[in-house]
Amino acid sequence: MNAVYTLIIGFAAIYLGYSFYAKNIHKNIMKPDDKKATPAKMYMDGVDFSPANRNVLFGYQFKSIAALGPITGPIVAVQWGWLPALIWIIVGTFFIGWVQDYTSIMLGVREEGQSFGALSYRFISPRSRSILLTFIYFYLLLIMAAFGKIVGYDLMTNPAVPLGVLLVISIGLLAGQMTYKWKMDIIMTSIVTVVLAFVGIWLGTLPAVQSLFSSINGAVVSTAADGTKTTTYALVFGSVTRPQFIWSLVTLIICYFGAVLPIWRWAQPINYVAFWIVFLGILAGTIGLLIWHPAFPSDFPAFTNWSGNLCAAADCSGIETKPPALGFLWPILFVTIACGAVSGWHSLVSSSGTARQLEKESDSLYVGGGAMFLEMFLAILSLLTAVVGVGVTKGFAGYVNMIAAGKNAGVFAVGLSEMMAKIGVPTSFGLPYGSVFLTLMGLTIMYLVVRFMRVASAEFLGDKVSLFKNTTFGTLVALLISALLIYTGFWARIWVLFGGANQLMASLALLLATLWLMTNGKKYMWTFIPFIFMFVTTIAALLMTAYNLLKQVLTTPDLPIDKVIGNWLAGFIAIYLVIAAVILAWDAIKALMRLRTQVPVKAN
Amino acid sequence: MPALSFNENRFFIPDMTLKQTLSNTVKAIADILYGASIYEMVRDLHKERSHLEHLFILIVFGDLLGIPVLPPYYTLRLLPFVVPNISGWKRNMLRERDLTDLCDQEIT
Numbered sequence: 001m002n003a004v005y006t007l008i009i010g011f012a013a014i015y016l017g018y019s020f021y022a023k024n025i026h027k028n029i030m031k032p033d034d035k036k037a038t039p040a041k042m043y044m045d046g047v048d049f050s051p052a053n054r055n056v057l058f059g060y061q062f063k064s065i066a067a068l069g070p071i072t073g074p075i076v077a078v079q080w081g082w083l084p085a086l087i088w089i090i091v092g093t094f095f096i097g098w099v100q101d102y103t104s105i106m107l108g109v110r111e112e113g114q115s116f117g118a119l120s121y122r123f124i125s126p127r128s129r130s131i132l133l134t135f136i137y138f139y140l141l142l143i144m145a146a147f148g149k150i151v152g153y154d155l156m157t158n159p160a161v162p163l164g165v166l167l168v169i170s171i172g173l174l175a176g177q178m179t180y181k182w183k184m185d186i187i188m189t190s191i192v193t194v195v196l197a198f199v200g201i202w203l204g205t206l207p208a209v210q211s212l213f214s215s216i217n218g219a220v221v222s223t224a225a226d227g228t229k230t231t232t233y234a235l236v237f238g239s240v241t242r243p244q245f246i247w248s249l250v251t252l253i254i255c256y257f258g259a260v261l262p263i264w265r266w267a268q269p270i271n272y273v274a275f276w277i278v279f280l281g282i283l284a285g286t287i288g289l290l291i292w293h294p295a296f297p298s299d300f301p302a303f304t305n306w307s308g309n310l311c312a313a314a315d316c317s318g319i320e321t322k323p324p325a326l327g328f329l330w331p332i333l334f335v336t337i338a339c340g341a342v343s344g345w346h347s348l349v350s351s352s353g354t355a356r357q358l359e360k361e362s363d364s365l366y367v368g369g370g371a372m373f374l375e376m377f378l379a380i381l382s383l384l385t386a387v388v389g390v391g392v393t394k395g396f397a398g399y400v401n402m403i404a405a406g407k408n409a410g411v412f413a414v415g416l417s418e419m420m421a422k423i424g425v426p427t428s429f430g431l432p433y434g435s436v437f438l439t440l441m442g443l444t445i446m447y448l449v450v451r452f453m454r455v456a457s458a459e460f461l462g463d464k465v466s467l468f469k470n471t472t473f474g475t476l477v478a479l480l481i482s483a484l485l486i487y488t489g490f491w492a493r494i495w496v497l498f499g500g501a502n503q504l505m506a507s508l509a510l511l512l513a514t515l516w517l518m519t520n521g522k523k524y525m526w527t528f529i530p531f532i533f534m535f536v537t538t539i540a541a542l543l544m545t546a547y548n549l550l551k552q553v554l555t556t557p558d559l560p561i562d563k564v565i566g567n568w569l570a571g572f573i574a575i576y577l578v579i580a581a582v583i584l585a586w587d588a589i590k591a592l593m594r595l596r597t598q599v600p601v602k603a604n
Numbered sequence: 605m606p607a608l609s610f611n612e613n614r615f616f617i618p619d620m621t622l623k624q625t626l627s628n629t630v631k632a633i634a635d636i637l638y639g640a641s642i643y644e645m646v647r648d649l650h651k652e653r654s655h656l657e658h659l660f661i662l663i664v665f666g667d668l669l670g671i672p673v674l675p676p677y678y679t680l681r682l683l684p685f686v687v688p689n690i691s692g693w694k695r696n697m698l699r700e701r702d703l704t705d706l707c708d709q710e711i712t
Contacts, residue, residue, distance in 0.1 A: 059639025
């Protein structure tokens with residue numbers, strides 16, 4: 001199959017899903033009424049509640065939902081072959097993804113802009129709000145671990161990347177200074193800082209800079225008798241190597257500044273500069289792919305095997321650390337690709353952010369559904385970076401080697417650089433560019449997460465332990481817990497847990513939508529069936545992951561100490577999530593039964 | 605606080621000339637880029653400003669919410685400036701909140 005056909009299939013799915021299925025539900029079930037005042041108009045305060053143009057909101061919603069999730073998930077899921085991943089991305093978005101995002105916005109709009117915490121309290125049970133908050137906290141912690149490992153273990157350990165990242169961060173700070181202190185024009189600021197950022201990334205690729213960072217990493221290159229070179233690194237503790245230790249620590253320090261400094265000084269201007277790097281990278285990659293239009297490589301299997309075991313599908317004899325099997329296709333695939341098909345975080349952004357800015361009810365489908373369908377396109381593009389970007393140039397064996405080396409995000413960087421090469425960007429620049437792009441995506445999310453965790457701990461524990469109200473203390477605690485999981489966790493399992501916590505939030509959002517539809521006497525099977533599917537799948541995935549984690553720690557002799565700690569921690573998080581989800585299910589059944597048996601109140 | 609633009613901007617409306625269609629499309633793409641890049645900065649600044657304003661009103665007119673504040677002479681002098689913001693301020697201060705209110709940022 002040609003890569004362009006995949007994009008055409010994606011566009012066809014977007015057209016059919018948006019124009020027929022989604023519009024039909026929008027018109028005939030939700031029945032938007034533009035004469036009704038939305039919360040944005042009714043409670044307008046110019047801040048949280050403030051009407052905005054539908055196109056502006058579309059851009060805002062898309063940026064809020066699309067980050068590393070839709071990029072990394074499909075690359076990992078290709079371990080079952082590209083076909084199952086592609087089918088889930090399309091079918092998941094078609095029947096569940098947009099449904100969840102759209103109904104979350106409509107719920108927020110119809111329920112006076114209430115947040116999901118308040119809606120869970122009302123529609124399910126008082127304790128479901130607390131359960132949702134714990135899902136959010138663990139979700140954030142798992143993001144820190146999963147993204148922290150991608151950035152600190154994978155991307156930043158490449159000696160061509162760190163200088164570019166550090167310079168782009170400095171240029172982001174300059175952007176803040178130019179905008180807020182020197183009051184310079186935003187267009188001028190954007191042009192100057194983006195050009196400087198490109199120069200910064202290029203500087204990082206110079207041989208002298210790379211050799212400097214290689215020496216910092218402590219790389220030892222040895223040449224075998226047959227001439228093959230291998231690079232090894234000293235271990236700091238357990239199985240953690242020196243570059244992994246150093247760059248994870250640097251990542252956490254960057255997160256510290258992002259979490260304690262005023263938002264306009266650090267997080268916001270860096271995010272702004274990073275946005276242009278990401279946007280231009282995706283644009284260049286898409287154009288390059290269209291010009292290139294390669295066929296899928298014949299050795300890249302559409303389906304490998306049910307257990308996602310790469311070594312059963314390819315020759316792993318030359319690989320020292322064999323990539324473990326991910327697990328059975330159902331349920332693990334469906335949490336491995338969360339963002340890109342369906343993601344619970346979207347429902348929170350939709351209800352707390354977008355629903356309060358919607359000018360008209362009829363805009364909800366374009367903003368909520370449209371942004372989700374566009375994210376599906378991003379996920380397909382990411383899948384293609386692995387299948388054709390890496391597959392055509394390095395073959396299936398190249399993909400297997402990168403996954404075995406823990407270079408999941410690296411697959412995207414390599415694939416994107418190959419696509420950009422078709423419009424004249426040399427891969428010697430494109431590869432570090434792709435890595436810096438992903439690192440910035442990860443970092444911009446991570447310091448927002450630490451900010452969030454700090455506020456959460458101050459809110460939960462501030463009254464009991466007043467120290468948690470202190471910004472620095474709250475941030476350090478969040479970073480310490482994150483560091484523990486980054487240095488000890490096993491990435492593939494952490495990623496599944498992260499997807500699991502995310503999909504549990506998605507289940508909760510779909511459940512809330514179902515209860516709301518039932519309460520209002522509307523058809524509800526289009527949210528109820530996705531809820532059942534997501535809930536059962538996620539519980540099964542979490543149980544299987546917990547079993548694998550605990551089995552590994554109990555049965556593997558001589559497991560490094562970091563992996564022992566990490567497996568126990570991750571295993572307990574998985575078990576906690578399952579218990580909380582079962583309590584939630586019990587309350588949900590009671591709420592559903594209450595609504596089914598409720599006798600309508602008769603008017604006197 | 606200035607409200608953001610309200611004008612609707614659809615790509616294709618029947619009977620529209622090619623020039624209008626193109627100009628609408630360019631405007632829509634510009635709006636989408638604005639929404640994905642600068643809009644969040646604008647929101648953050650509005651939030652920052654509203655926090656300060658709300659704090660100020662709380663200090664001067666806290667008794668409107670039942671918080672005893674000594675009624676100084678300046679309160680009456682400031683009243684005309686604060687009146688337009690009082691209803692929004694009250695709603696904002698008394699609105700029930702939890703952590704999910706903070707979830708309007710890019711995290712996934």
